[in-house]
Amino acid sequence: MSSIDLLNTTKPAHSPAPVQLRNVVRQFGEQRVIDGLDLDIAPGEFVALLGASGSGKTTLLRSLAGLDSIDSGQLLVPKARAAVFQEPRLMPWKRAWKNVILGLHIPDAKARAVQALTEVGLAHRLEAYPATLSGGEAQRVALARGLVREPKLLLLDEPFAALDALTRIRMHRLIIELWRKHTPAVLLVTHDVDEAILLADRVIVLANGKIADQLTIDLPRARDTGQEGFQAIRARLLSLLGVEVDTAAAAERRAPNASIRRFAHG
Amino acid sequence: MTEKTFDPSSASSSFSVNKAARHTGELQGASRLLPNWVRNWRTPEVLLRLLSPIALLLLWELASQAGLIPQRVIAAPSQIGGTLWAMIASGELGKHLLVSLQRALVGLSIGVSIGVVAALISGLSKRGEVILDSPLQMLRTIPSLALVPLFILWFGIGEFTKIALIVTGTTFPVYLNLFAGIRNIDPKLIEAANTLGLNRRELIWHVILPGSLPSFFVGLRYSLGISWLALVFVEQINTTAGIGFLASDARDFMRTDVIVICLLIYSVLGLLIDGLIRTLERFALAWRPSFVRN
Numbered sequence: 230m231s232s233i234d235l236l237n238t239t240k241p242a243h244s245p246a247p248v249q250l251r252n253v254v255r256q257f258g259e260q261r262v263i264d265g266l267d268l269d270i271a272p273g274e275f276v277a278l279l280g281a282s283g284s285g286k287t288t289l290l291r292s293l294a295g296l297d298s299i300d301s302g303q304l305l306v307p308k309a310r311a312a313v314f315q316e317p318r319l320m321p322w323k324r325a326w327k328n329v330i331l332g333l334h335i336p337d338a339k340a341r342a343v344q345a346l347t348e349v350g351l352a353h354r355l356e357a358y359p360a361t362l363s364g365g366e367a368q369r370v371a372l373a374r375g376l377v378r379e380p381k382l383l384l385l386d387e388p389f390a391a392l393d394a395l396t397r398i399r400m401h402r403l404i405i406e407l408w409r410k411h412t413p414a415v416l417l418v419t420h421d422v423d424e425a426i427l428l429a430d431r432v433i434v435l436a437n438g439k440i441a442d443q444l445t446i447d448l449p450r451a452r453d454t455g456q457e458g459f460q461a462i463r464a465r466l467l468s469l470l471g472v473e474v475d476t477a478a479a480a481e482r483r484a485p486n487a488s489i490r491r492f493a494h495g
Numbered sequence: 496m497t498e499k500t501f502d503p504s505s506a507s508s509s510f511s512v513n514k515a516a517r518h519t520g521e522l523q524g525a526s527r528l529l530p531n532w533v534r535n536w537r538t539p540e541v542l543l544r545l546l547s548p549i550a551l552l553l554l555w556e557l558a559s560q561a562g563l564i565p566q567r568v569i570a571a572p573s574q575i576g577g578t579l580w581a582m583i584a585s586g587e588l589g590k591h592l593l594v595s596l597q598r599a600l601v602g603l604s605i606g607v608s609i610g611v612v613a614a615l616i617s618g619l620s621k622r623g624e625v626i627l628d629s630p631l632q633m634l635r636t637i638p639s640l641a642l643v644p645l646f647i648l649w650f651g652i653g654e655f656t657k658i659a660l661i662v663t664g665t666t667f668p669v670y671l672n673l674f675a676g677i678r679n680i681d682p683k684l685i686e687a688a689n690t691l692g693l694n695r696r697e698l699i700w701h702v703i704l705p706g707s708l709p710s711f712f713v714g715l716r717y718s719l720g721i722s723w724l725a726l727v728f729v730e731q732i733n734t735t736a737g738i739g740f741l742a743s744d745a746r747d748f749m750r751t752d753v754i755v756i757c758l759l760i761y762s763v764l765g766l767l768i769d770g771l772i773r774t775l776e777r778f779a780l781a782w783r784p785s786f787v788r789n
Contacts, residue, residue: 294690295689296690312690314683320687321782322708322780332692360784
């Protein structure tokens, strides 16, 4: 794992994929939310999962997190995995550092918590109760709580959706920094096409419980939306999601969606 | 008799109120003095709050002295104060108070313990809920004081019946609230705990119990109130000690001063215990936003 060059995305061929899904089916009643899905995620690979509401993104992530079972197929995930959700899901009655090491059976837990919180820039909020943290701070504690477990797979379920735009930019940088340092495979579920392109090695578009298409993003990092090639990838992904855009109109079209989403998650 | 009464800015309204005050001469005299006091000094709010009770006591005392309120109806404050002092000095009040407190505490601690254990059993396991919840829900609808005749037949008229009645009264508020608290824990937190790899024991200890603690305190407050209520009642059954006994004994001798003292003790104890629970909450629920901000 140490040999992976994360700056320029490559899939290392030598180690087996930590995540392997073969013909996975999950259904609620008659409706197949995941319908014969095949997916491999390589060690240290950053995969973003895009899809309209009801496309099965969250169900897939929950299955990978072990929160939901599958009805048929094969699902292989590493035991060492961590999930960060849209809400921080911190225990309100535990101070930040205790939240970080919750459920961890290691000696010298406090030192590990301090280290993990320092990594996310919260060394000064060790003793804070979650109620006193801002949205961004709480989400960073949740991130530290995930990473302190040294996961082989990090699952992110729209972790930045409820944050304001500025905090989100900072979080994007932080997540890339931490990903490079800890080298977990990452599966990011998101609504935000820009976010997916900014962060991921590979973007998967899910529709009707199947992979509709996937795109390897080989833009050099650190990326930004003004980068050459960015808008082309963006238009392509949006068309896969059923939104036809020419690049000029894109911003206008996206705006109302973005605000609706923010309210919905507010 | 509020401050507004003496507000000179709206002449017509204050005029009509002054008219009403004229019927009771003592009030007018007292109330003329007080607003001046307020206007000249910026008196602390505590003192302002004390004004109306003191005025009321004064009025009461004067009416008693003047013979407007016969002692048979209610004793004068001065007499009540004198009796209170005598009862404290002789140790009589302390003795009765101790007995009552002991009963309440024993009954309460047994009742709360049963409530907590039952809520944990039915809150934490589906089978426990099936077995325990419906009988408890049935029992809780019976007013505990309605059990008095049955308890007397079963357990006699001794101390056991008294404690048992307090126990039956205090079990259910704790049970109901703690059970609801356990079941209402945010499922997202439970999910988070599962993804963090907490086992069942850790889940209960780190998530479910601390999360249901606020509900437990709500139940505890109810139970405390009920324990006092039950105390008043059970201490009228064949007792020779306790605040309830003191009150019923005073009734037989028409000692209205002693009855008022008993009422005062109940209210003061209620206040003290509420303060105690508040302090407990401040420590146990320090993480709650309302406490965190202080």
